Amino acid sequence: MSKILIVGGGYTGFYTAFTLQKQLRRGEAEVTLVDPLPYMTYQPFLPEVASGSIEPRHVIVPLRRHLKKTNVVQGKVVAVNHAKKTATIEPSAGKSYTVKYDHIVLAAGSVSRTFPIPGVADEAIGMKSIEEAVAVRDRLIDNFAKAANLPKCKERDRLLTVTVVGGGFAGIETFAELRSLASSMLTQYPELSIEDTSFHLVEAMGRIMPEVSLKTSYWVLKNLASREATVHLDTQLLSATGGKIELSTGIKFESDLIVWTAGVMANPVVRATDFPIEERGRIRSSATLQITTDDGKVVSGAWAAGDNSAVPDLTGGGVGGMCVPNAQHAVRQAKRLAANIIAVLRGETPVNYIHKNLGAVAGLGVGYGVFQSGGFAVKGFVAWVMHRGYHGLAMPMWERKLRVIGDWIGQLFLGRDTATISLREEPQAYFQAFASRPAK
Numbered sequence: 001m002s003k004i005l006i007v008g009g010g011y012t013g014f015y016t017a018f019t020l021q022k023q024l025r026r027g028e029a030e031v032t033l034v035d036p037l038p039y040m041t042y043q044p045f046l047p048e049v050a051s052g053s054i055e056p057r058h059v060i061v062p063l064r065r066h067l068k069k070t071n072v073v074q075g076k077v078v079a080v081n082h083a084k085k086t087a088t089i090e091p092s093a094g095k096s097y098t099v100k101y102d103h104i105v106l107a108a109g110s111v112s113r114t115f116p117i118p119g120v121a122d123e124a125i126g127m128k129s130i131e132e133a134v135a136v137r138d139r140l141i142d143n144f145a146k147a148a149n150l151p152k153c154k155e156r157d158r159l160l161t162v163t164v165v166g167g168g169f170a171g172i173e174t175f176a177e178l179r180s181l182a183s184s185m186l187t188q189y190p191e192l193s194i195e196d197t198s199f200h201l202v203e204a205m206g207r208i209m210p211e212v213s214l215k216t217s218y219w220v221l222k223n224l225a226s227r228e229a230t231v232h233l234d235t236q237l238l239s240a241t242g243g244k245i246e247l248s249t250g251i252k253f254e255s256d257l258i259v260w261t262a263g264v265m266a267n268p269v270v271r272a273t274d275f276p277i278e279e280r281g282r283i284r285s286s287a288t289l290q291i292t293t294d295d296g297k298v299v300s301g302a303w304a305a306g307d308n309s310a311v312p313d314l315t316g317g318g319v320g321g322m323c324v325p326n327a328q329h330a331v332r333q334a335k336r337l338a339a340n341i342i343a344v345l346r347g348e349t350p351v352n353y354i355h356k357n358l359g360a361v362a363g364l365g366v367g368y369g370v371f372q373s374g375g376f377a378v379k380g381f382v383a384w385v386m387h388r389g390y391h392g393l394a395m396p397m398w399e400r401k402l403r404v405i406g407d408w409i410g411q412l413f414l415g416r417d418t419a420t421i422s423l424r425e426e427p428q429a430y431f432q433a434f435a436s437r438p439a440k
């Protein structure tokens, strides 16, 4: 039986394993998936988790529940020696070990790209994981509660100031969703007004959201401005030390919540392999999703897709000729990749991946959104409904889809959920405070 090893159980890894387990014949291959996390995360929903519109656990898919015919290993792949067809796994418990494989799939995704800006590492929170999205949500809600106890002062201003760095899709969605959450919470806090809150987005380029037309991006800027949210274009963050924000325009303010969304880069684990890496740090793939050498020769038994790979975009629409790193490509590449592995196992020829971009849709807080496909754009409420419709259907697995849709219906009738349980980070605090100590 051939052994297939999948590195990463995110969008690409999950769908590769899911398709393989559906399409492989009995006894044809054994599939193992390794990921340090027990779930895949539907990252497009992280901004809505941060804004309290969706319950956090509903946007993650437990791997073992849905990959019943796959060996799921909770751990990290830390090295790959394809010359020997071995991979080293560091499990979440126990000693590292080496496994042999016949086919490997690199699907380790991307990580937040950071720059050495003073204070960012200590103060900022990213927006790539469910844990980060929940921490952002809880911080904003808790800060409202703290600020409501204070008279107008510097500390109160700081608690009510949110800064998002990066004006790409993820950054703008996060910023707009947090603004939406803050505005809706004001009804619960008669002590606070919208003028007491400050929202700043910092973007180094002269525009936001490169995925939509300039005209649509202007509409987003205008919409945010009308909702008391400031976007600083052509501006760099110089320092965030101690929460004291210094911008390249000379503007300074204090901010208790700083969210970093200034881009992603291929997961550095790809460098712990003996595969060639291209100039942007990604693994080179052919259109058949097989890893290639620098001169384009296919490496037998090696596959890569998703954010950690440079896959040619045969529609001619990609950036630098390559597919852009997004979920739209990741899911379709995964299904093609799985079908291609099966083709190779059966002595057939793998087929090229080709997918024409469907456009981009963004949610900008309850009631606002944008959709862009070529020159066609939809803005406002209709685009927001399209955003929920598209992502509601794109969420993997019916049991997960229904949970998310249930959250939205609940929100419609009951309002968004602003309950926080941030004290979960100190679970023993209550117990230790009240548990009786043995007499000495």
Ligand SMILES: Cc1cc2nc3c(=O)[nH]c(=O)nc-3n(C[C@H](O)[C@H](O)[C@H](O)COP(=O)(O)OP(=O)(O)OC[C@H]3O[C@@H](n4cnc5c(N)ncnc54)[C@H](O)[C@@H]3O)c2cc1C
Pocket (backbone or CB within 6 Å): 007, 008, 009, 010, 011, 012, 013, 034, 035, 036, 037, 039, 040, 041, 042, 043, 044, 045, 046, 047, 075, 076, 077, 078, 107, 108, 109, 110, 127, 128, 169, 170, 267, 269, 305, 306, 307, 308, 325, 326, 327, 328, 329, 330, 361
């Ligand atoms: C906030 C946000 C919003 C987004 N919105 C959209 C959107 O609206 N539309 C869209 O198309 N795309 C969107 N994206 C992008 C999309 O989510 C990604 O392109 C997609 O998740 C990429 O899939 P992937 O499988 O390559 O990586 P991931 O889904 O990130 O999966 C990588 C997996 O690899 C695992 N891993 C990491 N290191 C190791 C290791 N050493 N060993 C084993 N496993 C490892 C990780 O734990 C993870 O599970 C968004 C992203 C973010 C962050």
